[in-house]
Amino acid sequence: MNWNDCIERTHTHSVKWSAAPDEIIPMCIADMDFQVAPEILEAMKKKAEHGIYGYTTFCDRYYRSIIGWWKRRFDMDIDKEWISFSPGIIPGINLLLQLLTKPGDHVIVQEPVYYPFYSTIDNHQCNIVQNSLIYKNGTYEMDFSDLEKKASDPKAKVMILCSPHNPVGRVWTEDELSRVAEICLKHDVWIISDEMHGDLVYKGNRHYPLFSVHPEIKNRAILCAAPSKTFNVAGLQTSIIMIPNKELREKYQQKLFQYGLMRPNAFGVEGTIAAYESSEYWLEELLVYLEDNLQYVLDYFQTHIPEIIPIQPEATHLIWLDCSKLGMSGEQLFQYFLKEAKIKFDEGYKFGDSGQAFLRMNIACPRERLEIAVKRIQGCVIKVK
Numbered sequence: 001m002n003w004n005d006c007i008e009r010t011h012t013h014s015v016k017w018s019a020a021p022d023e024i025i026p027m028c029i030a031d032m033d034f035q036v037a038p039e040i041l042e043a044m045k046k047k048a049e050h051g052i053y054g055y056t057t058f059c060d061r062y063y064r065s066i067i068g069w070w071k072r073r074f075d076m077d078i079d080k081e082w083i084s085f086s087p088g089i090i091p092g093i094n095l096l097l098q099l100l101t102k103p104g105d106h107v108i109v110q111e112p113v114y115y116p117f118y119s120t121i122d123n124h125q126c127n128i129v130q131n132s133l134i135y136k137n138g139t140y141e142m143d144f145s146d147l148e149k150k151a152s153d154p155k156a157k158v159m160i161l162c163s164p165h166n167p168v169g170r171v172w173t174e175d176e177l178s179r180v181a182e183i184c185l186k187h188d189v190w191i192i193s194d195e196m197h198g199d200l201v202y203k204g205n206r207h208y209p210l211f212s213v214h215p216e217i218k219n220r221a222i223l224c225a226a227p228s229k230t231f232n233v234a235g236l237q238t239s240i241i242m243i244p245n246k247e248l249r250e251k252y253q254q255k256l257f258q259y260g261l262m263r264p265n266a267f268g269v270e271g272t273i274a275a276y277e278s279s280e281y282w283l284e285e286l287l288v289y290l291e292d293n294l295q296y297v298l299d300y301f302q303t304h305i306p307e308i309i310p311i312q313p314e315a316t317h318l319i320w321l322d323c324s325k326l327g328m329s330g331e332q333l334f335q336y337f338l339k340e341a342k343i344k345f346d347e348g349y350k351f352g353d354s355g356q357a358f359l360r361m362n363i364a365c366p367r368e369r370l371e372i373a374v375k376r377i378q379g380c381v382i383k384v385k
C-alpha cells in the first residue's frame, strides 16, 4: 500500500469532502483518505463486474469471517446466533432504544462523547443522563461513583458505552470495563457497547470486548461493531449487532423486518468477508502509518503550537484538541479555524458541554496533507497571540 498517495475524493459524493469547498482540508468525519486493502477492492470489482445487484442475503462464510476475526484479534468466542445486522451502528442503537426504553426513561452516556448518541436518545423521548468523564493530567477517566448514582435511579434503563472512546481516545482497561459491567448489572441497566473503534488501537494498549470482562454481562449487553472504521468501508453500510440475550435478539430481528432493514447492501457481504478474512495485514500496516502520523502531530504541537494541547489517543484516528488557551469556544472556535486556516475540524461543543473549547481532528490522511494542515493551524494560532 502506498499510504502517501493523495487520492482525489472531491466529486465522489464523499460526505467528508463534499463539505469542504475549495482549499479547505476536511479533518472532520471519521473516515480515512486511504484506499481500501487490495483484497477488498478486488472483491468489489468482482461483484461490480457480475452486473446483477439484486436482493442480497448473508451466507455462512460471512458469519465465519466475523467469528474468526473476534477469535483471532480478541480471543473471544462468538455464537453465530448472536450476530444480527444493521446498516449502521447508529440505526442499530435507535432500534435497540426502541426496544429497551419508554419515553421518560434515562439513558446514560459519558460526555464528551460521539454526539449522534444524543439524537438516538432524543428520538425516543428519553432523558440524556451524563456520567461525564473526568479530565485530569491530560487524560480522561471514568467517574464510577457518579455512574453508580446515575445507574441506581430506577428510571435508568440503558447506558451507551463508547469503547474505545470517541473523541477522547481512551481504550478502557479490563478493570474499568468490569466495574462498569458490575454497576450496570447491579442496577439492571442494559449496556449498548459501541466498539466500532476496537480495531484501531495503538501499541501498548489492548481492547477488551465488553463480553469478555464479566461472566454475566452477555445477557444484559449488546455489542456493536463493524468493518466500517477498521477497513474504511463505512459506505458499505454493513454493521454487526451482537445480541446474546435470546429474547432481545428475537425482538430486534422483528424490528428489522418491521422497517425492512433485514437485508444487506449488495456489496456489504463480499466487503465484510474480504476485510475480515484477508485484510488483517493491511490493518497492521495502517496502524503503523497512523501511529507515525500521530507522533508527527503530537511533536509538531509540542514544538510549534504549545497553545493547543492534543490529548494523546490510545485508539482511533482522531485527536481531541484542547484549545482552551486560545480564549475561544463553541462555534467561534470552529469558525476561526475554518475561515483562517481553511481546516474543517469537528466542533468540540457538539460532543458535550465539556467540549466547548475543544476540536476533533482526523489524522487518517497522507502525511503530506497533514503537514500542510499543521502549518496552517500554526499560522493562525500565531495571529491569536
Ligand SMILES: Cc1ncc(COP(=O)(O)O)c(C=O)c1O
Residues within 6 Å of the ligand: 029, 030, 087, 088, 089, 090, 091, 114, 162, 166, 194, 196, 197, 226, 228, 234, 239
Ligand atoms: C463511536 C462511533 N459509533 C458509531 C459511528 C457511526 O456509525 P454508523 O455510520 O455505522 O452509524 C461512529 C462514526 O464515526 C463512531 O465514531
